[in-house]
Structure formats: C-alpha cells, structure tokens
Amino acid sequence: MLPYILFLLIFFLSGSSPVSGQVDPDKNGSLGQLSLAEKWIVQQVSSGKVADLQQHFGQGEKFRQVRARFLVKLLTDGLEGVRIPYPGIRIMQAVVTGSFDLENAEVNHWVELLDCRFQGEVNFRDCLFKKGLTLSRDQFAQKVEMQRLRVLLSANISESIFQQPLDLWRAQIGGVLIADGLRSEDASTGANFSSMTVSQAVFFRKAVFMGPVNFSGSKIGDVGLFIGTAFAGPVDFFGAEIGSQLVIMQGQFRAAANFGNVHVGSQFIADGARFHHPSEPVNFNGLRVSHSAAFRGTAFAGPVNFVTAAIGSELQFDGARFENTSQEVNFNNLKVSQHAFFRGANFHGPVDFIGADIGGEFVAIKSRFLCPSQAVNLKEIKVGATAYFWEATCSGGIDLSGAKLLNATIGFAAENSGSIIGLTLENAVVERVLKIEHIQIGQLAARKLTVKDGAYLTGVRFQEKADLRETSFSLLNFQEVAWPDRDDSLWLEGMTYQSVSAGEGGDDWKVLLAWLDQGRYDSRNYNLLETFFKQGGHKDRADAVFIQGKRRQVQEKWWRPDNLATLFFWDLLAGYGRRPERTFWISLVIVFIGMLVFDERSFDPTFVSQWNWLRQEGKAKTVVFRFFLSLDQFLPGIDLGLAKLWQLSQISFRELVYYHFHKISGWILIPIGLAAIYSQFK
Known part of the structure; x- marks a missing residue:
C-alpha cells in the first residue's frame, strides 16, 4: 500500500495526471508546458470536480495564475487526451493572464468560471456555448466583448465586476440571463446589451452601472427584473420587447432614461423608482404595455414624456412625485384602456394631458398640481367613465376645454372646501353628470359646454367671472351658489336647458330670476325661463320672468324718452x-x-x-x-x-x-x- 501512495505522490509532484487521458505538451502546439495550476485544473475537470484554486493553492495569486490560452484550449477540447465529463468545466478563484479569445469558437460543455479575475481582454464574439455559461463573481480588468455571443441554455454574470466596457450586442441566450449584483464600472462606454435576445428572463437585481447602458432593441421572452438597480449614466431601452413583465422597482436613475417604444407583454412596474437628474429627460414615448403599468411612489426630478404611450389595462401613479418646477410632464395622446390613477400624486411643474384617451376612470383624488403659471392641461381628453378632481390642489387651475367625459366630479367635501384659480370647460361634452361641489373658483370659462344629463353645482363660489354662454344642459341644478357680483362678470347668453332648479324651497324660482338679473342681459335667457315655468304650470312665475326681462331690456337705456314712457305707462300700469x-x-x-x-x-x-x-x-x-x-x-x-x-x-x-x-x-x-x-x- 505504501509504495502505491509514494507513486501517486511522485506523479502529482512531477505534474503528471493519474487519469487515463494524459496531456502531451508537444501535441498542444504553442501552449507549451502546463503550469502546476493548469495541470491540477485538468485533473479536477477531467474527474468531473470543481477546480477551486484558492482552496487548493491558498490565497497567493502567483500559484493561482492560469493562462487565457490554456482556458481556450480547455473549453474548445484542444487539449489532447483530456475528456470533459457531463458536469462540464467548473473553475473557481483563478487568475487568468493574457487575452481570453474565444471568437468564433464552439464550446460543447457547461462552463462555470466563478470568482475568477481576468487581467486581459475577453473576446467571446460570435462564440457558441452549446450548454450554459457562468461568469459569476468574476472581475474583468479589460474590455469584454461578447457581440453575437450565443448560449443555448442560460448565462450567469451575476455579481461580476466589469472595469472596462462590456458589450453583448446581439447576444442570444436560450434560457435566462442572470446578472444580479453586476457592476459595470466604465463611466464612458459602459455596457451594451442592444439587440440582445433572451428566450426566458433577465435578472439585473441590485446591479450597478457607472456609465451608459444600452438595451435598445433587446428581446426578452418573459421577465426583465431590474429591482434596486442603480444607473449612474444614461439608460436606453428604446424599442425593447419584453414578453411578460418589466420591473424597475426601486431603481435609481441619475441620467437620461429612454423607454420609448418599449413593448411589454403584461406589466411594467416602476414602483419606488427614482429618476434623479433635474434636466435629463425620462422618455416613455410610444410605450406599449398590454396589461398594467405602475409608477406608485416613483419620483421624477426632470422632464417626463409619456406621449402616445398605450396601456392595455390600468395606469397607476398613486403617490408619484414630479419634482421639477419648470420642466413639463407630458401625457399628450396617452391611451389607457381602463383606469388612470393619480391619487396623492404631486406635480410641481406644468403637466399636459392633451388628447389623452382614458377608457375608464381618471382619478386625481388628493393630487397636488402646484404650478401656478399653467393650468392642468386636459384639453380634448377623453374619459370613458368618471373624471375625478376631488380634493385636488390645482394652483394654476384646470383646463378641460374640448374634453369628452362620461361623468366629471370636481370639488371638495363640505367640511374641507378648497379653491382653484380657474376652471375651463369650453366646448367640453359631459355625456351624463357634471358635479362641482364646495369649491371657490376664480374664473369659470364654460362657453359651449354640453352636459347631456345633469349639471349639479353645490356650495360653489365664483369670484371674478363665470362664462356660461351657449352652454347646454338637460338639467341644471345649483344650490348655495354665489355668482360673481362684479359688473359684466356673469355671462349667460345663449344658454339652454330643459330643466333648471336653484333648490328645493318654494321660492327657488326667485333665486333663478335673481341669477338672470345678475348676468349680462340677453332676452333669450328670460324667454327660456318663462317657457320653463309656463310648461310647468306656473303662469304667475312665467309672467314675473317676462316682466323682469322686458324691464331689463328697457332699463339698458332707461334715459331715452320712449323708454321712460314705457317704464311708466307700460311697465308700471300694465x-x-x-x-x-x-x-x-x-x-x-x-x-x-x-x-x-x-x-x-x-x-x-x-x-x-x-x-x-x-x-x-x-x-x-x-x-x-x-x-x-x-x-x-x-x-x-x-x-x-x-x-x-x-x-x-x-x-x-x-x-x-x-x-x-x-x-x-x-x-x-x-x-x-x-x-x-x-x-x-x-
């Protein structure tokens, strides 16, 4: 027994391998004599074991050094007499010297290079890994080129550090790509994943990118997870396609971010993400999400663009913060098939929803629109259910001109009444009910407003001006409403309704008559109210309205002799x-x-x-x-x-x-x- 042990010891110290396939240096071309570490790697790999160099040779890097050319030969079956069993090639804690060049090569085995340090450049261009590739917890001192890399199964580069550019342009991963904890430290060129194709999912959780990142045109078959990922440079996802979910929750974006024309098969989730740069844009122009998109608690420090974005189900911005006071948040022509929620959202600068199309509810409950110089721009917006501006702070007012709404509710609870500087409803159409409650409005511009069912104004105070010219209501009901008391500040010319009410009491008609008297004179207003009372069987009220209308007509130029005669003989006497x-x-x-x-x-x-x-x-x-x-x-x-x-x-x-x-x-x-x-x- 002892002679056999001594024989094995002599074989090991002489660099020979006790396995059946032995390496002949002369048959390995320019590779030359294998180092002790390389021989040991061959021994471990050939035995189907993990080659952990630090565990075998200790902490010193000198004894863990491996030539990149050796690894190329090993991965491509270039070492004669060495056969790789099914577990593949598994190497840990190696220090790889020289350029690691696998361009156009084919690798038939599972490859795992863990906790390794690559001192030279790495070139995997057009390389084919017929099984999986793992480069986890590795350090790359020079650039890593993986253009058109193909991995038929999964690839893992999690927790690896790339000190120079990383390029996976048009790479193809047959399974999943795992890059959790990855660090890309190159600040100028960064990392390139453009046009990359991953059949299943990608994981970049808590990854760190110190420079630009490019995912434009990439295709991910299932899920893209970027939870807690930090992007110090610009990020480009333009035209990317994700089969199921794109998740950037808690992500940190410190430069421009481009998600334009991104297509997501199910959900886009950006809850708690923060876009830090005050002037670099965040672009979601043309974003397509088949189901829902969520930006709950997301913070935007700069301009934001959701122009022509299309969401198949719900869009949620509850608690979102748009912090820039001068840069615009643009939702023009946004399309949401169901509901859009902005509950508790904060907009510090201007915001536009021109031409947005919301299939369900538009909910801005307790939202804060704090730009004093511009109204919340909702021109020509379409809302298929109810548009809520309930207990919302709108420092610059609300502009709903040309809007098409099923229902609209604007105002505050009775115990918590608020105010806005202006409300614009010109040419707007409300198919059913408009409610404005317990709010003080500086100026109302509602010319040619159409409410096909009922308009209910309760506890509203108009301060400066109310323009209701050529409005149309099926039912107009106002209670405890204070109209502007300035001269020439209430415009009712051409207003029409089928029913009108100013309360439940028996003297509400007097309130209606006083309302007409307060507005600019238009005989049509008195004729309409007279007809309404007459059709309701209240001839005395109709006569009172007729008399008052005629009296106001004469009083417009009371000083004329004929008008004075009319006032005395025709008004007073008859x-x-x-x-x-x-x-x-x-x-x-x-x-x-x-x-x-x-x-x-x-x-x-x-x-x-x-x-x-x-x-x-x-x-x-x-x-x-x-x-x-x-x-x-x-x-x-x-x-x-x-x-x-x-x-x-x-x-x-x-x-x-x-x-x-x-x-x-x-x-x-x-x-x-x-x-x-x-x-x-x-």
Missing part, C-alpha cells in the same frame, strides 16, 4: 301686458275719487228738476248717480248721457284741475288696459 288688472283697479280708484269730486249740483238745473229721485236725495240713488257720472267722465269715446249735462262753469278751480286729470287718466288707462287684455288673448 306689467308689459301681463298685469291688465292693474289698469282696472287704478281706473276704479279714479272713478271712486271722481264720485267724491263730481257733485250733481253742478248739473243744469232745468234737467235736474225733471229727476224727482235726485230731489228726494236718496243716498243710494245719489251714490249710483255719482258713480255713473264719474264713469261717464272717465271713459273716452263712450257717452252715458251724463257728462254732457254737467256744467264746467259751475265747479271750482280745484275741481277743474281734477276734472282734467280724470279725463286724461281715462284716455291713458283704458287703451293700456285694452292693449294688455289683447296681449293676453294673443
């Missing part, structure tokens, strides 16, 4: 034809006064002597006589036979003055009364 009873009662009063003034003693005595009942001075008869006498004097064009018997020469001066007043009143009141009655029939 209510523009709607109060004919006024002339009757006034006329009756004048006739009664005439009964007191016109004494029968002023008649011609010759005729009076023939009326025995007058001489008998019966009181009732006298009253009747005086009534008809006064009436005969009052009625123009009608002769009762009494007035012509009455002698003017027999009366006093005062009676004469009243006589003329009596006659003139009749000439005025009777035609006015007849005209008023005629207008009623008409």
